[in-house]
């Protein structure tokens with residue numbers, strides 16, 4: 185039975201989709217069966233990060249609307265993938281969308297739902313399907329504050345297990361006075377930390393090429409640690 189994990193942030197561009205692709209690959213490396221579903225309706229991007237854009241013909245909206253079969257919608261790979269619909273449909277209710285994602289539960293260990301920016305129905309509809317959530321924030325106060333709002337919405341959607349990932353973290357940032365430290369991010373969001381991902385130039389390349397960063401890239405090491413923590417292993421939050 186899969187755990188369905190929603191990845192959200194409130195503010196755009198904090199690294200939700202990057203996180204979903206990185207963590208899905210890291211869990212696949214641990215031998216887990218993973219499905220990643222892009223829920224950014226109208227602004228899909230996860231297909232690029234998985235390098236499967238050419239293979240996308242149908243999306244999960246087509247499946248929900250019975251325009252295609254499950255086999256046609258599902259793009260099989262090391263991590264299986266469902267593309268986001270191009271536009272919202274009245275049939276995308278919390279009940280229907282939950283039922284759809286839960287119908288994949290028996291075949292996977294983890295199902296990741298990549299939420300869009302914002303706290304409207306784009307967030308609340310996939311949130312209804314989720315067992316857990318991970319909110320992604322940079323150490324920028326604007327991002328941290330919107331992350332705190334997303335956290336409130338997820339709590340309202342009855343998700344109790346919510347964890348924070350601080351992304352694009354820099355130990356020695358160029359504009360230090362504008363950024364928060366790790367403790368301040370935790371205090372301001374009110375969310376328990378599950379991991380910290382450094383700013384890593386390899387991620388910028390991989391989002392263009394669709395290939396994961398090398399195994400020894402700083403971001404890959406961070407994704408591996410978070411993957412182990414998701415599976416319940418006790419590993420340090422930050423690499424020494």
Ligand SMILES: Nc1ncnc2c1ncn2[C@@H]1O[C@H](COP(=O)(O)OP(=O)(O)OP(=O)(O)O)[C@@H](O)[C@H]1O
Nearest residue numbers: 196197198199200201202301352382383384388391
């Ligand atoms: N740790 C990182 N180091 C360097 N670049 C990163 C990192 N994380 C994400 N990025 C870059 O930041 C940009 C935004 O990332 P991404 O698309 O994952 O954000 P998002 O939260 O999904 O955005 P949206 O809200 O639009 O869906 C991308 O160009 C990505 O390559």
Ligand SMILES: [Mg+2]
Nearest residue numbers: 200201224229
């Ligand atoms: Mg995204």
